[in-house]
Amino acid sequence: MIFLLLGSLVLLFILAPLAGMFLNTTPAQVFETAREAEVRDSIWLTLYTSLAGTLVFSVAAIPLAYLLARKKFPLKKLVTGIIDLPVVIPHSAAGIALLGFVSRESALGKMGSAVGLNFVGHPAGIAIAMAFVSIPYLINAARDGFAGVPVRLEKAALTLGASSFRVFFTISLPLAWRNILSGLILMFARGMSEFGAVIVVAYHPMITPVLIYERFGAFGLKYARPVSVLFILISLALFVLLRWLAKEKNGEMVNG
């Protein structure tokens, strides 16, 4: 009974501020805000930078997760710890670190400059900052997924003449796909909501979390609310849709 009470309190703690914000905002205000070009641009920017960061970094993150799930190697514990690092360090500090890493003076920055790309204040820089703080979610989910694939199945595929490459793509990846997909969704969601690291690397162009902060700083609470509500609604709708699509696909895989 006491557990139920405590549990309800936690739920209330999460829901009350959000509900308060929604109740203080009229649908008319939200519609009004949604028509502003500045708001629409920022939402679009947030979505595509996070998506791009997730997809680009997944190319390396998924194979790394496979190695972590399957291979034993020296300092594996250390590697696992390093992967979790972005989750535990303050994100503004992460942003500062990244800024040094991608600025014009850095090696990466110079490479970027050579092709006319300046990461600072550029969507590419935003995507990197988002990916930095959210990549652990993908790696950990994918690692769990690969660990859940029976080694026996991979061995069977090898004895059936498949190369290691083919085993990965036809056996390991499809069987771990459920976890990987949920990792991708998580990484995407975490990237979208990132503020601290992004604001250091790129105040402009403005992603929505930065826009919310700016409106709050410049005009106050009342002006920051409608865009917050709008962004939350869009995020929620998107994740419900993604989850649903993921479930559809997996359901088909198991039963079909």
Place this chain on the structure above:
Amino acid sequence: MRLELRNISKRFVDFSLKNVSFSVEQGEYFILLGESGSGKSMVLETIAGLVVPDSGTILFDGRDITSEKIQKRKIGLVFQDHAVFPHLTVGENIAFSLHGTAIGKEAKHARVKNIANELGIGELLTRKPGSLSGGELQRVALGRTLIQQPGILLLDEPLSSLDTRLKNDLRRLLRAFHRKGQTILHVTHDYEEALSLGTRIAVIDNGTIVQTGTPSEVFNRPKSEFVAHFIGVKNFFAAKLVTKNQATFAYTCNNTAVRIVTDVPDGEGFILIRGEDIILSRIPVETSATNNFQGRVVEIVPNTGGMYVTIEAGIELHALITRESCEKLGLEPGKTCYVHFKATAVKFINK
């Protein structure tokens, strides 16, 4: 396609294979018999290339394949509990190894269909493994491996998860493939399976091969205490099952007729009688047992369970009786005695 293992050794954390040597001749049905944890699955994985031995040589078809790539060995391995890919259909599972080969789509499909029909799963090609029974899954695993036309088929406990009826069906299937010329190396812990299928048997214990020979050699002359104990049956004879006037008799090689109750159809096989099921008497007595023989005591050997009395009664029978009974009957080598056992105590294993 002869397979030979020479002094294969491999250390694992808590287990090792020690100087494993044996050879499987072309067309043989070779059984590797051992308890779980004896290293028999490890031997198969070593032959397939999934495990690299620390020392020793594996020869296949005259070539040294010890460090050959797994994909190039032409060795088929069917895993214990089948390892059918759950996300692919039965057809896709069976066709898995045909990927990247020069065979056309039509021909590929025909081969899948062919092997599936042979295995009795032709109707299941579009189904997903999740909806199949254990016996069907084992057939899918077999088909998936056999379609590669492996030089040798390695089977890891293929029947252990099946019930008796399915076991018999699958045994029949395996025999049929063997008869068609498929060389098979089959790993099991079940001596009945070994007798029923094997043309030659190797017994493995704790990572070492302790005896190799024909079923009769291994079962009648176990070389070590372990083999004798593991097999556990002292009375073992090659026999032919014949049913006459609704009574079934098993004829041993010297034509001793043993009355038997079984639902196995007539044919060649082995009979087994547990030493505990044999009753001895000094005078001919009337009992409900249908098998009654007169014989002579050859030998009496003390055993942990009592006394093993060996009697020559046309066939050499070993009875396990208590020390007390042995003294009461006054049994001694050379003395005449009578042997009784019920027809239901005789077990027949068909070939």
